[in-house]
Amino acid sequence: MEIKQVAKNGIITQAVKTYDELTQEELNILRIPATTAIEDYANFKCYWNKQGEVIRVVVGEFAELKREEIKAHANEPTWVDVFKVAQGKHVREGLFTNKEREAIKIKYGAKSC
Numbered sequence: 001m002e003i004k005q006v007a008k009n010g011i012i013t014q015a016v017k018t019y020d021e022l023t024q025e026e027l028n029i030l031r032i033p034a035t036t037a038i039e040d041y042a043n044f045k046c047y048w049n050k051q052g053e054v055i056r057v058v059v060g061e062f063a064e065l066k067r068e069e070i071k072a073h074a075n076e077p078t079w080v081d082v083f084k085v086a087q088g089k090h091v092r093e094g095l096f097t098n099k100e101r102e103a104i105k106i107k108y109g110a111k112s113c
Contacts, residue, residue, distance in 0.1 A: 007050045016043050016060055030057040040066040083108070 001021050005014035019038060022030065026046055032038060036059075043060035062070065077095050085101050086108035096104070 009050060011048065011050055011052050013048050013050065015046050017046055018043055022046070022057070025054055026057045029054055030059075032059060036066075039063065 002016040003012055003014075004016060005012070007013050017026075019041075022044060026044075030044065032041075040063055041059045041061065042063045044057055045060050046057050047055040049055055081095055082104055085096060085104045
């Protein structure tokens with residue numbers, strides 16, 4: 001556990017914990033985003049009030065495997081990129097070939113550039 005903040009009365013109010021360090025009360029409050037799993041996170045941020053009651057527990061940093069997965073997919077085109085091309089707006093170079101750009105424009109009825 002890494003303590004981030006302590007109240008004047010000595011109660012820990014913010015800390016970063018691993019999954020194994022979380023208490024049952026903290027696990028009951030913890031909510032994981034829908035598209036991820038517990039294994040995707042290396043740690044969790046816990047918050048308490050000055051009376052020592054758990055306020056909230058949120059996910060922290062991604063685990064190394066998830067971080068590598070995100071990094072591997074970072075340069076792939078997203079739906080935002082597709083719709084930018086469809087609207088005739090500029091997107092990052094090398095994302096689509098000219099043939100792919102034309103196919104997108106035809107499929108989504110793009111304005112002519």
